[in-house]
Amino acid sequence: MQHGTIFDIKQFAVHDGPGIRTTVFLKGCTLSCQWCHNPEGISPSLDLFFNSYLCMKCNTCFNLCPNEAIIDDSKITILRELCDKCMLCANDCPTEALQKSGRSINSTELMEEILKSTIYYDFSEGGVTFSGGEPLLQSSFLKEVLEKCKKEGIHTTLDTSGYSSLKILKSVIDYIDLFLFDLKLINERLHKEFTGVPNKQIIENLRFITQTRSNDVIIRIPIIPGITSTDQNIEDILTLLSSLNMVKEVNLLPFHNVSEKYDRLGMEYKLDHVRAPSDEEMAKVKERFEEKGFKVK
Ligand code: SF4
Ligand code: SF4
Incomplete structure (x- = not known):
């Protein structure tokens, strides 16, 4: 039986996919996005x-x-x-x-947690969401839990940075009903500067998923003034998305300051100077996606 490391299980989640969901947060991420609001998910070990x-x-x-x-x-x-x-x-x-x-958990123990809310999944057309951290970093554990969810008829969502090998992605793709795919910066130099890794593999993986599963992808974009919400980056994202099989929906996630959480972990927070986007800024970005025919939340 596979064991994984998680840092939270959120019951009754309503922002991580359709309906009422259980969101499982897996520990460990190769990226270290400067705006990450779950910094305790970055390290694969305890914090x-x-x-x-x-x-x-x-x-x-x-x-x-x-x-x-x-x-x-x-x-x-x-x-x-x-x-x-x-x-x-x-x-x-x-x-x-x-x-x-952070704590270690095996797939049976995790399923016991997931199954506690089955009645709510049925009633709301919800299910389970795997988030993090980057769930694909614990692919063997993730796959085993996904298989068990499918046997139980539970809808599965993967919230992912998209940063993994194609081999790993292929090993789990058939067990995932919906992808919440994070897209941050298209310029590779900026992507590396603000997330710590290049984005070529991420974009290739998004192309791969949308080739066959275009209706099962929601793009999530963090809106960070001066970083991801620049005219050029939004234009680049629109160009990329327009070149793919149509994605279902785009979600815009406004930045908020989480410096206190970094303090509690003894981690440096680099975006203390950045302010949250105004309603007008969010509306402007939303309009640009809607003009190109995307459904935007
Ligand atoms: S502060 Fe000391 S006791 Fe606490 S976890 Fe670190 S080494 Fe262990
Ligand atoms: S000194 Fe403070 S942090 Fe340390 S054990 Fe006591 S209450 Fe906890």
Whole structure:
């Protein structure tokens, strides 16, 4: 039986595909998009969250840490470079100021979680969505769970960056009913600068999926002022999408600042200077897609 690493299971999700869904967040992603709102999904291993406002300075963690990675000064400080994520501190923190993100789960255990909401899937034409992180990074585990979902007649959605080998994509494609395919930047240099990886494989994979499954793809575009929402990038995305078999729908996802989450993980947030797009900016981008005949949400 396959084991995977997940960092969350969200029941009653309504924004991750049709109907009422269970969204499973798998850990690990090759990309490191500067705007990522699930930074705890990037590392394939466990993460340690520290919510300083919950800390009552009991010093339990300081006394437990085998690596001297916790400093007890005016406030608790974690020296991330010394932390090996043993999680002794998180296991015993009385206020949950320290929390572990990530856990191992096997496909049977995950199916038990997914099956809890079957009645809601039936009633709302919902199902299960695999998100992350990048679910394709745990393809053997993902495939086993997808097979089980299909046996149960559950609608499956994959929320993906599209960054994987074609071989991996082909190994799961027949078990996926709907793709939420993220498209960020078309210019390869900018894609590499803001996500850490080139986009050639992503675009090739999108072409491959839309060749046979054009009605089962929703394109998701994060709208980040000055980065993804530039006139040139929107034009480039429109040119690409127009060259493909027609995709079903385009979803525009407005940027919002998640610096606090990065702070809690001890990660650097590079987009603190970026503001959320205004309603007018969102409407302008929406109009450009609608003019070309796309259904836009
Ligand atoms: S164990 Fe928790 S509450 Fe106690 S000092 Fe450490 S972080 Fe704060
Ligand atoms: S998880 Fe890190 S900070 Fe916590 S006890 Fe282990 S080494 Fe120390």
